[in-house]
Amino acid sequence: MNxxxxxxxxxxxxxxxxxxxxxxxxxxxxxxxxxxxVFGTAIGSRxxxxxxxxxxxxxxxxxxxxxxxxxxxxxxxxxxxxxKFTGTIYELLSAPVSMTEVVIGYVGAAATKGLLIGLIxxxxxxxxxxxxxxxxxxxxxxxxxxxxxFSMFGFIIGxxxxxxxxxxxxxxxxxxxxxxxxxxFYSIDMLPPFxxxxxxxxxxxxxxxxxxxxxxEVSDVNPLISLxxxxxxxxxxxxxxSWIFRTGYRLRK
Amino acid sequence: xxxxxxxxxxxxxxxxxFQALKGVDLEIxxxxxxxxxGPNGAGKTTLISIVCGLSMPTAGRVLVDGHDVVTEFRxxxxxxxxxxxxxxxxxxxxVWNTVTFSRGLHGQKTNKPLIEQIxxxxxxxxxxxxxxxxxxxxxxxxxxxxxxxxHEPRILFLDEPTAGVDVELRRGMxxxxxxxxxxxxxxxxxxxxIEEAEEMADRIGVICGGELLxxxxxxxxxxxxxRKALHLELKAPLDVLPxxxxxxxxxxxxxxxxxxxxxxxxxxxxxxxxxxxxQVLAAVEAAGLSISDVSTRQSSLEDIFVSLVGAKx
Numbered sequence: 001m002n003x004x005x006x007x008x009x010x011x012x013x014x015x016x017x018x019x020x021x022x023x024x025x026x027x028x029x030x031x032x033x034x035x036x037x038v039f040g041t042a043i044g045s046r047x048x049x050x051x052x053x054x055x056x057x058x059x060x061x062x063x064x065x066x067x068x069x070x071x072x073x074x075x076x077x078x079x080x081x082x083x084k085f086t087g088t089i090y091e092l093l094s095a096p097v098s099m100t101e102v103v104i105g106y107v108g109a110a111a112t113k114g115l116l117i118g119l120i121x122x123x124x125x126x127x128x129x130x131x132x133x134x135x136x137x138x139x140x141x142x143x144x145x146x147x148x149x150f151s152m153f154g155f156i157i158g159x160x161x162x163x164x165x166x167x168x169x170x171x172x173x174x175x176x177x178x179x180x181x182x183x184x185f186y187s188i189d190m191l192p193p194f195x196x197x198x199x200x201x202x203x204x205x206x207x208x209x210x211x212x213x214x215x216x217e218v219s220d221v222n223p224l225i226s227l228x229x230x231x232x233x234x235x236x237x238x239x240x241x242s243w244i245f246r247t248g249y250r251l252r253k
Numbered sequence: 254x255x256x257x258x259x260x261x262x263x264x265x266x267x268x269x270x271f272q273a274l275k276g277v278d279l280e281i282x283x284x285x286x287x288x289x290x291g292p293n294g295a296g297k298t299t300l301i302s303i304v305c306g307l308s309m310p311t312a313g314r315v316l317v318d319g320h321d322v323v324t325e326f327r328x329x330x331x332x333x334x335x336x337x338x339x340x341x342x343x344x345x346x347x348v349w350n351t352v353t354f355s356r357g358l359h360g361q362k363t364n365k366p367l368i369e370q371i372x373x374x375x376x377x378x379x380x381x382x383x384x385x386x387x388x389x390x391x392x393x394x395x396x397x398x399x400x401x402x403x404h405e406p407r408i409l410f411l412d413e414p415t416a417g418v419d420v421e422l423r424r425g426m427x428x429x430x431x432x433x434x435x436x437x438x439x440x441x442x443x444x445x446x447i448e449e450a451e452e453m454a455d456r457i458g459v460i461c462g463g464e465l466l467x468x469x470x471x472x473x474x475x476x477x478x479x480r481k482a483l484h485l486e487l488k489a490p491l492d493v494l495p496x497x498x499x500x501x502x503x504x505x506x507x508x509x510x511x512x513x514x515x516x517x518x519x520x521x522x523x524x525x526x527x528x529x530x531x532q533v534l535a536a537v538e539a540a541g542l543s544i545s546d547v548s549t550r551q552s553s554l555e556d557i558f559v560s561l562v563g564a565k566x
Contacts, residue, residue: 002327008357012350019345087341091400094305095358096330253267253308 005097009105013079017113024113025120028067032121035063036128039185050187051218056129061212062184063125065146068118069179069204072147073171075110076154081167084158084250093252099245103155110151111144118143132215138223139214145230146207152237159250178204188220203233256280257408257439258304262313265299265463273299275463276313281408286430286440287468288454290447290558296463297443298338301410305335317408331359334406338413338443340393344386348377351385352399359404371399375429391422398429409433411442415449427453447555457554461562475554483530485512485537486546495540501533512537 017024040056047055080102083089092102125131133139154171161167182204188196199205200221210226213219219226243249258281265274273296281287289297302308304315306326315322317329343351352368372378375395380388385396394414401409411430415423430440430453444450450457451471458468467474490509503514514533537544 002360004360004362005358008354012354015350016345086343087337087339088343090307090335090337090341091355091358093307094330094333094335095355096327096360097358098327248309252306253302 002097002101005095006101006105006108009102010109013106013109014112016079017075017109024071025117028071028117029120029124032063032067032124033128035059036125040128050190051216053216053218054129057131057216058187058212059185060122060125060129060131061215062179062182062208064118064121064143065204065208065211066176066179066184067121068114068143068146069150069207070171070175071117072110072114072150073154073157073175074168075113076107076151077158077161077167077171078154079106079110079158080155081158081161089251099241103152103241107148107151107155110154111147114147114151115143118147134217135214139211142207142211142214142226142230145227145234146211149230149234149237152234152241156237156240156244159244175204178202179208182208183220184208187218203229206230255283257283257318258441259316260300260304260313261315263300263303263310263315264312265296265303265308266311273463274303277460277463277465279458279465279468281439281441282456283407283439284434284437285455286434286442286453287456287458288450289441289443289458289460290445290450290554291443291460292445292562295460297460298412299463300460301335301412301441301443305333305410306330331404332407334401334404334409336394336397336401336409336411336414338416340390340397342385342393342396345384347382347384348372348388348396348399349381351396352403355400356403361404367405368399368403371402374432375399376425391418394418394422395426398426402433406438408439408441411440413443413445415444415446423449447553447558451554459558459561466561471554474557480552480556481516482550482552483514483516483533484546484548484550485514485544486510486548487512488543488545491542495536495542497536497540498533501529501536503533503536512542 036056039059044055050058083092157167157170181199182202183199188199191199206221206226206229209220210223213223260277260279263274263277266272277300291297299308303310304322306322318332320328322329353363372381375398377395377399380392385393415426434440454471456468457471457474459466487510491505494505503512506513
């Protein structure tokens with residue numbers, strides 16, 4: 001294991017993020033604050049409690065997940081797409097590093113940044129609503145697993161993408177609908193039975209639901225099933241990555 | 254001298270069916286400077302890419318210091334530094350950070366005095382805190398060399414290191430490469446500047462159409478294929494070459510105003526005919542021809558190269 005290389009990639013990526021810290025932290029914080037003002041305070045005050053939780057508190061886990069997912073996917077994809085785009089990837093390919101080390105470096109950095117932003121949003125939320133976290137350890141575990149899984153997903157997108165349009169396709173077009181329809185802002189109990197059933201096909205539902213359970217012990221699906229679903233997503237990403245490395249897909253001609 | 258890189262029957266066919274290398278065999282000796290010459294698209298970059306790990310071979314294999322570049326890539330890539338053809342840099346990074354990053358990527362702990370020395374040797378020390386986008390093209394090229402040297406490689410690949418670099422800088426780079434060789438580093442450079450190969454290389458390989466046409470000591474190559482010619486320009490055009498001159502192998506040029514006497518021809522008999530120069534001159538005088546100008550010309554590597562590549566169907 002080339003530990004120095006992993007450290008180099010990780011610090012290099014963290015430094016790159018450090019340069020764009022302001023926009024990468026301030027923009028999600030402002031966006032989330034707006035959600036709280038609009039949904040939590042303005043409209044939320046007219047909405048009944050959901051599952052015994054005030055509406056503002058109810059949407060907090062979903063909002064954190066929304067940001068965590070999109071941040072991790074975009075960080076993970078840009079991290080590897082950028083060297084491909086500028087050509088500096090030659091250095092990674094000609095260095096004595098295995099692809100596993102490359103992934104640990106890039107995905108580790110993307111997940112770290114996603115987690116930091118997630119925690120900052122959690123702190124922001126505590127200014128707007130009364131938060132109770134019933135299972136802090138489980139909450140962190142959900143966050144870490146989600147961050148790693150979706151940073152990996154981002155990494156795969158970064159390898160697949162040939163242009164900036166493809167790079168932004170998933171974070172811009174796929175993630176928001178999945179999160180909005182995944183029970184971030186409502187409990188799927190409120191949906192007609194057919195749409196409630198359809199919602200179960202949405203992986204984000206399981207993430208949000210399990211994550212919310214760690215806060216309030218209320219959930220749409222059993223939190224154990226949520227954990228299993230994250231594990232399945234993680235396994236799928238690992239499988240795709242190992243295929244990419246075996247075949248050199250879009251990396252080695 | 255033992256070989257440090259051993260390329261055996263290396264073949265590369267790209268996914269689109271283009272065959273970039275057609276069974277190349279090449280032994281690179283430890284400590285030498287080998288220049289690979291060839292026109293654009295000859296396969297030079299593909300060859301380097303496979304040795305360095307950017308590309309996978311279709312068939313054949315490459316050993317670096319006895320290790321296979323595919324299965325034992327950790328051992329081989331640690332020994333190799335690569336300076337790519339394109340100026341690919343992280344525009345927003347500083348010189349210091351990007352060079353330090355390269356060293357870490359090769360599994361080596363930070364060594365500030367070493368990096369400082371490398372940057373000083375390449376006249377980049379003053380620019381260490383500059384972002385790469387603030388540097389000129391020539392400086393970026395040197396940053397790429399610094400990155401390639403940061404992990405103290407024993408073999409350095411330079412893919413057209415002086416393409417688009419001005420004359421002064423080019424000479425500076427040649428000097429830097431010579432200093433490297435003195436420390437025992439093996440240098441392989443590709444170029445299509447014949448001058449560069451002629452100036453620097455110990456041996457020269459010519460690649461064309463994915464095949465290695467020859468690999469020779471530079472001196473031997475020049476001697477073997479190099480031609481010398483004596484040109485005599487006549488004051489008045491000549492209709493028929495006097496038989497005395499024809500007997501000495503002298504030819505009349507197309508415009509009938511010049512006599513050409515070749516010696517040291519390409520048949521491996523270097524120096525043959527050299528002693529006849531006196532006879533030729535005497536014969537010219539005996540024939541009553543008056544001469545307005547005399548010149549001699551030695552064929553350069555460029556002529557050799559053109560004749561080799563041109564002869565290939």
